Amino acid sequence: MSNLPPYPADSGADYDALEPASSAAGEALRELRARAERRRLVTQSPPPETPAEMQRLVQELQVHQIELEMQYEELLLAQTEAEASRAQYLDLYEFAPVGYCTLDAAGTLRQLNLRTAQLLGLVRQQLQGRRLALFVEPRQRPEFADFLARVLATDPADAARHAVTLTLVRPDGQPLELRLEASSAHHALTDQPLVRLALLDVTEQQRATRALAESEQRLRQALDAAAMGVVSWDFATDQWQADVRAQAIWGLPYAAAPRPADTLAALLHPADRPRLRQLAELPTARTADVDLELRLPQAGAPDRHLSLTGHVLAPGPAHPQGCLLGLVRDRTQHHRTQQELSYKTQMLERILSHLPVLLGRFDTQGRYRELVGAGLRRLHLADNELVGQSVFECFPTISEHNRRLLTGESVDFVGTTELDGEQVYYHCYGFFDTERNEAVVFALDITEPEQQRAETTRLQLRQQQLVLSAILTTQEEERRRIAEALHNGVGQLLYATRLHLTQLPDSEALRAGQQLLQEAIRATRNISFELTPRILEDFGLPTALRELADRVPVSLLRLSLQLEGLADEDAPLPPPVQMAAYRIVQELLNNVMKHAQARQVRLLVAQQPGQLRIRILDDGVGFVPAPVPASGGIGLAGIRNRVELLGGTLLITSAPAQGTTIEIELPLQGELVR
Structure with missing residues (x-):
């Protein structure tokens, strides 16, 4: 190898x-x-x-x-x-917490991960091939289309990313706010343009952002409504930062840059400058509360007042020597209102101390919380002596008014109470204070004016009585003169004529004339009796009333007369009252016989403690009593006038076919009847 x-x-x-x-x-x-x-x-x-x-x-x-x-x-x-x-x-892709998807140029979903399917609310097989714009809120679809166009127009080699926040609506109707971040790309085989999207669910973030914005807006609205401005003071740099309203309250033109604290201190009243400067010297180991009222002098005008409230914060990284965070508010109007209220309070105290006025406050149980004023001196009471006691027990005569007051009703009345046997009067006004849940009553001592008014009324009534007495005396004297003229003049002539006729020869015509003459003599005697009831002067009212009742023909009317207490010798009726009672009964009987068409009449005349009561009841045709008394001097009108002159009362109860009842009460106390 x-x-x-x-x-x-x-x-x-x-x-x-x-x-x-x-x-x-x-x-x-x-x-x-x-x-x-x-x-x-x-x-x-x-x-x-x-x-x-x-x-x-x-x-x-x-x-x-x-x-x-x-x-x-x-x-x-x-x-x-x-x-x-x-x-x-x-x-990284399928199970990422962020939605990833790929869109073609038409905006169709070609590829997406599980998170995208979860966000859109459908399975992946149902989403692939569908346009993402179908899930976008309809009003934002044009914005989404512009967004895709911008992304597709970007060179894929450019690393820039595009972003937009849109609202997507899931098939179940639930809205989602998503932030879409996109970049462009090309298909590896077809070289077609693509858009790769990252979908981030920012629904809660947007809600929190909106909530924060709404909270800031509410805070700003609250500050605007309260006319407050925000200030801060960095002790390390001695710089004062304030918003528009705070600078306007301080009287400065707006400036975005901080100002030296001395600039603001120089605008204050000289006595208030050290108080502001002392804030920077407070112990800064912990937060300290601040609540100051400062004055701003104005040339030729009263000082303006502002309040500074907030906290002095302990040193920190941002403020190594601590800082002041606070709110500024114009308190000029409030201060003036307080001064006005103080002035009015002093005036009220002086009124309560020097005038016959009292002020009372009591709770819902009627227990006094306060009772002060010079008006208590007439009652021999000191200020707040009755605190804790019940108004219903102390002044029972005005209990009904106080109960109405505790139900929330305002009252205006004249109350009275008895002190050492004399009546004491107070003009009272009261209301219920729902805020403090108590009743408030102002009362003015009007005892002396009431006594003067009562004395004036008494004198007027006395004068009226004297005039009445003179009228009645004159009337009775005139009736007596006429009665004597009838009795001594006409009556004697008629009687002499009758004696003269007895000497003439007897004849039918003579007897007829004598009969007529006898009737004339009887009529003259009756008229004379009615004009001047001598029996009243000689034997008193009971005998005169019985005589008057006996003169009523039984064939015309069945009269039942009842007399009570008239024979009391210890309390005899004054002559004017006797004469008035007799004339009233006489007129009542005449009215019954002339107009009532009655068969039975019951007449009661009773002397009771302090008054004389006359009551007549008939079973006649009745009538509708007139709401306004008729004028004139006869009949019921004459009776009414006589009763009113005596200070009495008259009550008529009647109806057609139901008879008539008349009740009269005449006073027997005081000088009116003497």
């Missing part, structure tokens, strides 16, 4: 023809042949007597055989490596 030429010298045109054009591939084949030559040397050679040409061919075949065996070994090794690479590819 040592006589054989080396393997490269034996290489002929056939081997050279097998050399690949690539120098790297040729070098690999020469290395493979050299290895085969070395392995052939250890193999068995043909017998020496074998012709040289035959030996050369055997050697060549042996070398080729060894090469094939070595190539087979390498193919097996490459296949193993390819299987390992394929398994790794499957792990």
Whole structure:
């Protein structure tokens, strides 16, 4: 074998023809042949007597055989490596947490991994061959088409990647927000343009982003609604950063760049500058709260007020000496409102202290929480002396008003209570405060005005009584004069005429004339009696009423008279009341006989404590009482006038065919009847 030429010298045109054009591939084949030559040397050679040409061919075949065996070994090794690479590819591509897919120029899905199928909500076999645009939300399909066009127009050699965020709708209707990252490529065999896509589910990220944006927007809206601005102060650099509103509140034009803290401190009231500067000197081992009210002087105008609230933060990497984070708010109007409220509170305190006014507050159980004011002095009470006690027990006369007040109803009334035998009056106004769940009452002592009003009323009534007494006296005097004229004048003439006729010869005409004359004398006597009931003056009201009842013809009316308490000698009726009662009963009986068409009448006249009661009941035709009293001086109108002049009351109850009841009450107390 040592006589054989080396393997490269034996290489002929056939081997050279097998050399690949690539120098790297040729070098690999020469290395493979050299290895085969070395392995052939250890193999068995043909017998020496074998012709040289035959030996050369055997050697060549042996070398080729060894090469094939070595190539087979390498193919097996490459296949193993390819299987390992394929398994790794499957792990990286098929089971990746990101969706991968390949689209053709029309946007049709040609290849996709399992994650893409999961995102689109269908199995892979149902997705291959379908256009991805069908899953895109309809309003975003034009944007997706533009995206594909941009990717396809990119040179595959360009490493640039294109990205877009779109909303895809799964077949079950569930929307997904996906971020699509794409690059262009070409098919290895057909050289057709392709688009390789990576699909990342950013639904939760987008939701979180929107939630954060909405939260920031709400925060900004809240700050705008509260008219607040955000500020920060870095103690290390002594720089003050503020937003637009905070700078406007401070009275500065907006500037994006930070300002020195001294610039803002110089705008403050001199007494407030140290308070601001002290914030930078606070212990910074931990967070400290800040709540300051600062003043901004204004030329020729009251100071403006602003509040600074926030925290002084401990030192950190961003702020080695700590910093202030806070909110600024214009409190000028609030401060002025507080001053106005304080002023009004002082005014209220002065009113309660110097005027006859009181202020009371009590809970839903009626227990006093506060009762103050100079108006308590008339009741001999000190401020808050009744706190904890029940308003219903302390002032029972106004309990009904207080109960209405506790139901949420506002009240306005004049309340009264008795103190040392005298009435004390308060004009009260109250409302229920739902926020504090308590009733509030203001009361003004009007005792003196009420006493003056009562005295005025008493004097007016006294004057009215005097006028009434004069009217009644004059009326009765006139009736007495007329009655005496009838009795002494007309009556005597009629009686003398009757005596003269008795001396004439008897005849039918004479007897008829005497009869008529007798009726005239009787009528004159009745008129005289009705004008002036002497029996009332001589024997009193009970006898006069019985006489009046006896004069009612039984054939016309059955009268039942009941008298109660009129014979009480310890409390005799005043003469004006006796005369008024007699005249009222007389007019009532006349009305019944003229208009009621009644068969039975019950008349009650009773003297009760403090009043005289007259009640008449008939079974006549009845009538509809007029809502407005008729004018005039006769009938019911005359009765009503007489009752009103005496300060009494009149009540008529009647209806057609149901009879009539009239009740009259005349007062017997006070100077009205004296």
